[in-house]
Amino acid sequence: MTLKRFIRFIVFYMLFALLILAVLFIVDSKNGENMNQNIEGRESSVVESVLNNKNMAIIKADQFESQDENDYLVYFFSEECSNCREFLPTLETYSIAPEALKIFAVDVSSSDSDGTVKDNLIKGTPTLIRIQNGNETWRSLGKLPMDHIPKRSTD
Missing domain, CATH: 1.20.5 (Single alpha-helices involved in coiled-coils or other helix-helix interfaces)
Structure with missing residues (x-):
């Protein structure tokens, strides 16, 4: 070469x-x-979406049973939960309906939620719990269609 x-x-x-x-x-x-x-x-985070919605509020885990409302939903979620992010638009649409219950959201990944999650047998997220007069009357784990979410009684 x-x-x-x-x-x-x-x-x-x-x-x-x-x-x-x-x-x-x-x-x-x-x-x-x-x-x-x-x-x-x-996409906005679960927390951002809840904070921007007047019918939803973020609360500490130990406060979910002591709200002024007599009939409300508690939404247990985690920012890392893909099902929570996918379910969020359904929950937001539900929350603006006239018959919607007020929704209080609890982040299960926050450090103060461990005891409440364990005591209330929260097995996964998203979990929705209906509280009526201080008692749990309904529970759902996972995504569900809007028409399966409990509504305010009309009587």
């Missing part, structure tokens, strides 16, 4: 390597932009 041919060979492979590095850099930049878009344009 002549020196001229060897230099062409080296230059060709150096250009090829630079091209591959450029492509990798562009792909990595695009992924970074997509990640930023997902962070900035992400």
